[in-house]
Amino acid sequence: MALIAVGLDHEHASLELLERATVLEHEWVKVLRTLVSHRNIHEAVFVSTCLRTEVVAVIDRFHGAIEEITTTLAEFTGLAPDEFQEHLSVHFDRGVANHLFSVSAGLRSVVPGEFEVLGQLRRAVELASDEHVAGPTLSELFQRALASGRRVRNETSIARGTTSFAHAAVEATLESLRGDAAGATVLVVGAGQLASGVVRSLLSSSPPVERVVVCNRTTSRAEELARVLDDERVVVAPLDRLGEELAVSRAVVVAAEVPEPLITTATLAGRTRPLLAMDLAVPRGVAREVDAMPGVQRFDIGALHDRVNQALDDRRDAVAAAQLLVAEDVERYVEDQRARGAAGIVSDLRAHFDAVVASELQRRSSDIEALSESEAELLRSVVRSVVAKIAHRPTAALKESAGTDQGARLSEAVRTLFDL
Numbered sequence: 001m002a003l004i005a006v007g008l009d010h011e012h013a014s015l016e017l018l019e020r021a022t023v024l025e026h027e028w029v030k031v032l033r034t035l036v037s038h039r040n041i042h043e044a045v046f047v048s049t050c051l052r053t054e055v056v057a058v059i060d061r062f063h064g065a066i067e068e069i070t071t072t073l074a075e076f077t078g079l080a081p082d083e084f085q086e087h088l089s090v091h092f093d094r095g096v097a098n099h100l101f102s103v104s105a106g107l108r109s110v111v112p113g114e115f116e117v118l119g120q121l122r123r124a125v126e127l128a129s130d131e132h133v134a135g136p137t138l139s140e141l142f143q144r145a146l147a148s149g150r151r152v153r154n155e156t157s158i159a160r161g162t163t164s165f166a167h168a169a170v171e172a173t174l175e176s177l178r179g180d181a182a183g184a185t186v187l188v189v190g191a192g193q194l195a196s197g198v199v200r201s202l203l204s205s206s207p208p209v210e211r212v213v214v215c216n217r218t219t220s221r222a223e224e225l226a227r228v229l230d231d232e233r234v235v236v237a238p239l240d241r242l243g244e245e246l247a248v249s250r251a252v253v254v255a256a257e258v259p260e261p262l263i264t265t266a267t268l269a270g271r272t273r274p275l276l277a278m279d280l281a282v283p284r285g286v287a288r289e290v291d292a293m294p295g296v297q298r299f300d301i302g303a304l305h306d307r308v309n310q311a312l313d314d315r316r317d318a319v320a321a322a323q324l325l326v327a328e329d330v331e332r333y334v335e336d337q338r339a340r341g342a343a344g345i346v347s348d349l350r351a352h353f354d355a356v357v358a359s360e361l362q363r364r365s366s367d368i369e370a371l372s373e374s375e376a377e378l379l380r381s382v383v384r385s386v387v388a389k390i391a392h393r394p395t396a397a398l399k400e401s402a403g404t405d406q407g408a409r410l411s412e413a414v415r416t417l418f419d420l
Helices: 015-021 025-036 062-077 081-087 094-104 116-130 136-155 165-180 193-203 219-229 239-247 288-292 301-310 313-363 365-369 373-401 405-417
Strands: 002-009 041-048 052-059 089-092 185-189 211-216 234-238 251-254 275-279 296-299
Touching: 002 015, 002 062, 002 094, 015 052, 015 062, 015 081, 025 041, 025 062, 025 116, 041 062, 041 116, 041 136, 052 062, 052 094, 052 136, 062 081, 089 094, 094 116, 094 136, 094 313, 116 136, 116 193, 136 313, 165 193, 165 251, 165 275, 165 296, 165 301, 185 193, 185 239, 193 211, 193 219, 211 219, 211 239, 219 234, 234 239, 288 296, 313 365, 313 373, 313 405, 365 373, 373 405
Parallel strands: 185 211, 185 251, 211 234, 251 275, 275 296
Antiparallel strands: 002 052, 002 089, 041 052
């Protein structure tokens, strides 16, 4: 069995394609169950955000698994395979660890070092574990990746300054508002992790905003956020009051899972005041058509990406340091897997040879009993020594090649030859 990671990400696919490929979180369980129903997939973790939709799996046949994963992605995204196949990123065995550890460290994010990806990966593996589709192999891989991500943030300065979508989005919003930021009302749609980060950043911004309205489909969740923040500037509104709140807001940040755009030309019809709309939703939460409306400015993740890139020159050294730590952690993980993999097959091989020796000595026990005690012990010693020498080279080869493609082939050959 082998590891594979297959998916779409912002480095290899357009934001428009990523938007169409997004699978809302309440559908992830169905995706996981479908994945492990295929013959080549034994364990699976699935994650889908505004920047990546990806499957990490333990598989049998490489090409068979690619086909099964592609079919599953097509089924749940509604895309035809030929729409996304050439944009897929595929990683195999050690490459999966390199990729996942880098993602966890924030090295594959729009904002290098951002911390939200840690929560996304943790939720993904926890869901897969709860559904019993992530076994020991993926559970350890993800836990080690998450630990590496935390280490990178603790031991480098990659997380200095703008460290999240939320922070970057608020900075971009306030910068665009310029003189209008002080005393402004900002509407935040959503109450999850991303939206919570946006609200916190708004409350600590300078110049300070006057009012933050949290508008969410589940009002109780928004009320819980307001209770935790304990700031009189935070006001909660139900989603059916979205139009009313937009009418009095200078800016809106959409940070929620939505099946279709919430803010459209119809929603903004009759509005005369200027509005800045920051769209962080998956899929799109602000319709592109609003760009044509007078006084409306719309920003999305693409614009945010460009802005962040311009501001990261002072963190290039931190990125290089993070890459070194990731490489170190991946090597340690791979070495541990090699040792563990070799230990299993070597133990089985030794047990097989010991059983053969014991069986033959038992079968000829009546002949051995005719020998003197010293002769019998010498015979047993010679037999064990010969078998040990025969077993030495295959045992050494298994240990030396563990964790490689050659090691996998040798392990399979040994199990076949000795019926292990």
